[in-house]
Every structure is written in structure tokens, then in C-alpha cells.
Amino acid sequence: MRRGGAPARVAVVAGFVLFAHLGSGVPAFRANVRAEPGWERFRAEYGISHFGDDGHFVRAVQNGYNLVFFTGKYASRFTRRTSADAVNSCSSCHTVEDLAYSFVNSDRFDPKAGQRLSFEDQVRRCYAASLDGVVPTVYDPAVRDIRLLARAVAHHLQLGEGALAGKE
Amino acid sequence: MRLPIAKLIHTAAVLAALAGLYALSVYKHEQRDAQRRAPVSLTPGCADKLQRYGLVADKFYRSPYALERTGAARMARAYGPEDVRAIQRGCNIVDDTQGELAKTSIERWNASRFIRGSHASCDHCHQSIGDKQDTAGNPLKGSLSLGASWVMADMYDRFTGLLLPFELRQMQCFINSSNGYKPNISDDLIRDVTAYSRFLSAALDLRIANHYDEQGIDEIAASATFKQGDDYVRGEALFKQKCAVCHGPQAQGQVVDGRVFAPALAGPNAWNMQSRNYFYYVSTILPGFICRNMPLGQENTLTNQECRDIAYFISNLPRPAGDKQGPLMALQQQLLMNVIPPLVRATEHVTAPQTPAPLQESEQ
Numbered sequence: 001m002r003r004g005g006a007p008a009r010v011a012v013v014a015g016f017v018l019f020a021h022l023g024s025g026v027p028a029f030r031a032n033v034r035a036e037p038g039w040e041r042f043r044a045e046y047g048i049s050h051f052g053d054d055g056h057f058v059r060a061v062q063n064g065y066n067l068v069f070f071t072g073k074y075a076s077r078f079t080r081r082t083s084a085d086a087v088n089s090c091s092s093c094h095t096v097e098d099l100a101y102s103f104v105n106s107d108r109f110d111p112k113a114g115q116r117l118s119f120e121d122q123v124r125r126c127y128a129a130s131l132d133g134v135v136p137t138v139y140d141p142a143v144r145d146i147r148l149l150a151r152a153v154a155h156h157l158q159l160g161e162g163a164l165a166g167k168e
Numbered sequence: 169m170r171l172p173i174a175k176l177i178h179t180a181a182v183l184a185a186l187a188g189l190y191a192l193s194v195y196k197h198e199q200r201d202a203q204r205r206a207p208v209s210l211t212p213g214c215a216d217k218l219q220r221y222g223l224v225a226d227k228f229y230r231s232p233y234a235l236e237r238t239g240a241a242r243m244a245r246a247y248g249p250e251d252v253r254a255i256q257r258g259c260n261i262v263d264d265t266q267g268e269l270a271k272t273s274i275e276r277w278n279a280s281r282f283i284r285g286s287h288a289s290c291d292h293c294h295q296s297i298g299d300k301q302d303t304a305g306n307p308l309k310g311s312l313s314l315g316a317s318w319v320m321a322d323m324y325d326r327f328t329g330l331l332l333p334f335e336l337r338q339m340q341c342f343i344n345s346s347n348g349y350k351p352n353i354s355d356d357l358i359r360d361v362t363a364y365s366r367f368l369s370a371a372l373d374l375r376i377a378n379h380y381d382e383q384g385i386d387e388i389a390a391s392a393t394f395k396q397g398d399d400y401v402r403g404e405a406l407f408k409q410k411c412a413v414c415h416g417p418q419a420q421g422q423v424v425d426g427r428v429f430a431p432a433l434a435g436p437n438a439w440n441m442q443s444r445n446y447f448y449y450v451s452t453i454l455p456g457f458i459c460r461n462m463p464l465g466q467e468n469t470l471t472n473q474e475c476r477d478i479a480y481f482i483s484n485l486p487r488p489a490g491d492k493q494g495p496l497m498a499l500q501q502q503l504l505m506n507v508i509p510p511l512v513r514a515t516e517h518v519t520a521p522q523t524p525a526p527l528q529e530s531e532q
Contacts, residue, residue, distance in 0.1 A: 056324040060331055104376065107363055109250035116250060116359065138353055148331065151322055155377035160319075161370035162229055162244030 033062040036070055042096070046156040057148065060141075064149030067142055068096065071131065075142045079133035087130060090146070096153045097165075103150035104159045119147055200356065203274050204253070211269050213297050214259035221371035223256075225249045234373040237305070244370055251363065258364025261357060262314065263297045265289040265346075268427050277357040281349070284488070285437030287421050288346035290361070292431045293445075295461060299368055300382075307372065310386020310460055314361075315368030319376050320383050327444065334362055344443035347436075347488045386460055387452035393473040398451075403481025406474055410463050417516075418509050419485055434485030435505055441497075442490020447483030454479035 039062060043049055048061055066074045071089035072081055081088040094102075106119035117125075123143050124135045136142045154163075210218065222232040227246050234241040247255065260269075260276065266289055267276040280286075291297050298314030301307050307316070321334035330336070335358050339350045351357050374380060390398070407419070414430035416422050421432030432438040444450045445457070455475040461467055470478070486504035489497040 056331055057322075105245050107251075107359070107366060108245070109248045116254060116363075118359070144331070144333070147333075148322055151377060155375070158375045158378075160242065160244065160373060160375050161366045162247075164243060164245055 033059050033066065035062070036066050038069065039065055046096070046153055048152055048156075057152075060145045060148045061152045063141060064145035064147075064152075065096075067146055068094070068099070068149060075127070075131075075133075075136075077134065078127045078136050078142055079131035081131050081133070090126065090131075093130060096149065097157065099146065099150040100153035100157055100159060101163065101165050103147065104154055104161055104163045119150065120144075123147070199274065203277075204250070204356070206253075208253050208256035208260065209271070209275070210256055211260050211263045213263045214256065217297055217299065218256065218259060221367070223247065223252060223367065223371075225252045229370060231371045231373055233305070233371050238373075242373065247367070254360050254363040255367045256364075257356075258360035258362070258367075259297060261361055262290040262294060262364060265291075266428070277355065277360070279357055282342045282351050282357070283346040283348040285347060285432065286423075287428050287431040287437040288348070288439070289428065289431070290341070293345065293457065298365065299372070300461075307380070307382035308460065309381040310384060310456055311382045312385060313368070313372075313380070313382035314365040315372050315374055316380040316383035318362070318365040319369050319374045320379060323377075327450070334365065335359075338362075343491060345439045345445060347438070347440040347443075385453050385456045388455040388459060388472050388475055389452050390476070393471075393476060396473060398447075398476045398480035400477075400481055400484055402474075403477035403479070406470075406478050407481050410470070411478065414463070418512060419482055420509065433482050434487050435509070436488060438487045440488040440490040441501070442492055446487075446490075447479050451476075451479075454483065 042065055043062075048058055063074070068090040071079055071091075072083065079088075087093065090099075102122065103119050106122065107116060109115070110117045120138045120143050123146050124138070127133045127142070128135045157163075220232070222230070225246070225248055229244040229246055230241040231244075232241070257275075257277075261279055264270065265276065265279050265283070266286065267273045267280060270276050273280060294312045294314055296311075298312070299307070300311040300313070307313055317337070318334050321337065322331055324330075325332035325337075328340075335353045338358050338361055339353070342348045343350050408417070411419070411433075414422065415433055416430070418435070419433035419438075420435045421437055422429040439445045442449065445454050447454055455472070455478075458478055459468065459470055459472060459475040462470070486501055486508050488505070489501045493501075
């Protein structure tokens with residue numbers, strides 16, 4: 001029984017790999033992000049489709065949209081909030097324009113934190129505190145794509161570094 | 169019962185080593201914190217530039233540059249004293265990456281530890297401290313402006329296949345153009361250069377994700393020449409005529425009184441084979457840089473074909489292998505860097521290049 005164990009294990013792993021790649025129907029690389037409710041309206045409102053011809057950027061912005069409005073679904077690793085909580089997504093506290101202004105005003109000294117905070121630092125703090133979760137790395141798409149969403153909205157609003165709401 | 173002396177000594181030694189490492193990290197942490205709070209001694213170039221752009225810790229920031237050129241300037245969020253110091257340090261790093269003008273290397277966050285050679289400095293490529301302008305104050309096309317680069321960051325980068333953040337782009341500069349090592353994304357070095365670049369974008373009143381002509385390099389494709397082909401011999405002759413007086417006969421750069429007078433374009437102090445300056449990796453960037461910036465004081469005097477010839481010649485000189493070329497190529501390049509210069513010196517008198525043949529027809 002034990003002599004045949006190793007080949008059997010290899011066969012199981014190989015079978016699973018073959019199934020995952022060929023038989024599961026789950027694509028190994030998803031080129032498209034799922035369009036959640038409101039995405040098309042957001043896209044039209046902020047001119048995302050006219051943001052260059054760059055499909056990579058638009059997909060990242062779309063993922064950013066999903067992260068902001070459906071945080072529990074798309075960043076479940078980084079939040080303990082559920083739909084039962086009143087605050088359960090980034091959009092519970094911030095509009096996308098808030099995020100854009102926050103982006104152009106980032107990299108400034110925060111007296112409470114006692115240090116200069118980047119936009120990514122602020123997003124990570126939100127995951128940890130407001131969303132009662134876990135801090136993603138600075139490279140994680142859960143952080144990066146929110147920055148890209150903020151950048152796209154800032155472009156639409158034609159904001160510059162340090163822009164103040166109502167003073168443009 | 170005998171005490172296990174050897175075991176106790178071993179445990180004590182491990183604990184002492186750990187305590188030493190902890191004490192060292194606390195010391196380094198405090199040293200960095202003190203440096204963040206210390207007043208910044210600006211390089212002459214930075215003092216001039218930051219004063220011109222009105223950098224002070226104030227209630228709001230209004231760009232004097234925008235005010236002068238358009239008669240109006242938007243009101244932007246103020247910079248606190250900590251932010252002002254970060255911008256000042258960032259400017260110093262771009263202007264004097266190797267710390268030649270600094271009293272201690274910590275003033276530049278020890279930037280030279282991320283650079284293998286002793287020549288590379290940010291402003292060799294990002295000239296005029298990342299903000300090159302003509303005499304009328306207009307930003308120059310394709311001049312690698314750091315402010316314009318910051319507002320256009322995060323876009324898809326065709327060379328890496330990434331949506332490339334500004335910080336990662338800086339890391340690439342350290343790895344390839346400086347042939348060095350990657351600083352951490354949160355290193356003060358990276359963050360201060362970002363702070364300075366952001367301030368430049370505010371001073372020049374640039375808007376997020378708009379494309380400006382001064383971003384990147386005004387590249388010269390082969391199609392912008394009369395398609396005679398890039399020629400090593402023509403390039404060598406032109407190099408000796410136009411460039412060697414500053415960069416040295418074999419493009420190894422010149423150091424005068426301990427300061428880099430003209431940086432190395434080949435050899436161990438130059439950019440590596442993975443840099444975008446390397447002709448075989450991207451054939452349009454170095455010619456563009458040469459045409460728009462060289463020779464100093466005679467910019468825009470070389471023809472497109474001449475720039476491509478010089479770039480072709482320079483890129484054929486031995487230089488360090490990049491991080492993707494592997495150990496064999498690295499070994500080969502090390503060998504060439506040690507063998508070729510003395511060989512060329514020894515045989516120079518019999519292989520002196522001819523005067524470059526004039527181009528047959530004017531360029532397009």
C-alpha cells in the first residue's frame with residue numbers, strides 16, 4: 001500500500017493541475033474585471049474610456065472602482081467588515097472625488113501620525129482601522145488600484161498637486 | 169551537576185549579537201529621524217530654483233512661476249516645515265546624488281550606496297535639476313522633466329509591462345542608469361525625490377495625467393534620419409571631435425578636483441546594458457538626449473543621424489551587464505572593460521579614425 005503512495009500523490013497533483021488548466025473553466029488570467037453595478041455610469045461620468053488607449057490602466061481603474069464600492073467582496077483579505085456593518089466599504093466614508101483630492105494632497109506631514117504620509121499609507125491605515133482589517137503591502141493591487149482610480153478622477157477634474165476643493 | 173558552560177557562552181554570544189543589532193538599528197533610526205528634523209543646506213542650484221519657485225512653509229502655496237507667466241496662480245495646499253525640508257532634500261539628491269557638496273553622506277540619505285560607480289547623478293539625465301528650461305523660462309521638449317514625469321506616473325510602461333508608479337521608476341534608475349541597487353520604496357531617498365518632483369509639478373502648474381512635451385525624452389527614431397544606417401566609424405570620429413574633450417577619449421568620464429566634471433558614458437561608472445540609455449535596448453533615447461542636450465552650450469547643433477551615430481558608437485563601448493543579462497554576460501563585460509581600454513590606448517596611433525564622411529543629402 002505504501003509503495004504505491006508516491007506515484008498516486010503525483011498523479012493526484014498532476015490531475016488537479018490538468019483539471020485547473022483545462023477542465024475547470026476558470027481562466028488562469030482574467031483579462032477583464034467584472035463590471036459591478038454603477039461602473040458604466042461612473043466610467044461615463046469621469047471619462048474613463050477617454051483616458052488614453054490604455055486597456056491596462058482602465059482595467060486597473062475598474063478594479064479600483066470595485067475595491068472602493070464593494071470592498072468586502074474584492075478586498076475580503078484585508079477587512080473584517082461584512083454587509084451587516086454600517087461601514088463596510090471605502091465608499092461608506094469617501095466619494096471618489098474625496099479620494100482624488102486626497103491623492104493630490106498626499107505626501108504631506110500628518111501631525112497625528114508624526115510623519116509624512118503617502119496616499120498608499122493612508123489607504124493602508126483605512127484597511128487597518130476603519131475597515132477593521134489587515135494591512136496590505138504597498139505593492140498590492142488592493143492599494144495600487146485605488147490610487148489609480150484616484151488619479152483617473154483627478155485627471156478628469158484637472159487637479160494639480162495640492163489642489164484644494166472649491167479653490168480650483 | 170555540571171553547568172553547561174559552552175552552551176551558556178553560546179547563548180550569551182547569540183543574545184549579545186542580537187542586542188548589538190538592535191542597538192545599531194535604534195541608533196540608525198534615531199540618526200534618520202534627526203536628519204529629517206535638521207535644517208537643510210541647499211546646493212547653489214537648489215537654493216536658486218526653490219527660491220524662484222517660492223518654496224516656504226506658509227498658509228497656502230501659489231506658484232510665482234505660474235503667476236508671472238499667466239497672471240494668475242491657483243491656491244494650493246500649504247507645505248509644512250517637514251514637507252519643505254523633504255522637498256529641499258529631494259532637490260539636493262537630484263542635483264548632487266553622490267554627495268560631493270554634502271558634509272556627510274546621510275545628508276543625501278547615503279544615496280551613493282545604491283550606485284556602483286562614482287559618477288552617476290540624477291541630473292546628468294534630468295538636467296537643470298529635473299526642470300530644464302530655455303532662457304525665456306519655457307520647459308524644453310523631451311527634457312526628462314521630473315514634474316511632468318510625476319503627473320504622468322502610473323501609466324502602462326511598454327518596457328516593463330507594468331503600470332509603473334513613480335517610485336518604481338526611480339528604483340529602475342538606480343538599478344540600470346546608475347548600475348546599482350534598488351532602494352526600498354519607503355526609503356527617505358525615494359520619498360524625498362518624489363516630494364521634490366511633486367513640488368515641481370505644483371510650481372509649474374501641471375495637472376494630473378496630462379501629457380506635457382517636457383516629459384520623457386524627445387526620441388529620435390531611424391525614420392527621422394535619411395536612413396543611411398547607424399555607423400560606428402562615423403560615430404567614433406564624431407565622438408572624438410565633439411565629445412571626447414569632456415568625456416575623455418574612451419568615454420570614461422573626467423573627474424577634476426574630486427568632482428565629476430563629465431560623467432562616464434562607458435566603463436564601470438556608466439549605465440548598464442539594461443538601461444534605456446543603452447542603444448541596443450532602446451535605440452531612440454540616447455540619440456534624442458544627445459541631440460537636445462549635447463555638446464553643452466551647443467545644444468541642437470548635431471543632426472539626427474550624427475546623434476544616432478554617436479549613440480551607436482558609445483553603446484558599443486564596454487559597460488556593465490544589466491540585471492537580466494546573467495553571469496556570463498557580466499563576466500564578459502567585466503573582461504572587456506578591463507581589456508579594451510588599454511588595448512585601444514596601445515593601438516590608437518595606428519587606428520586613428522578618418523574625418524567623418526559628409527552626409528550625401530540633407531536630412532528630412
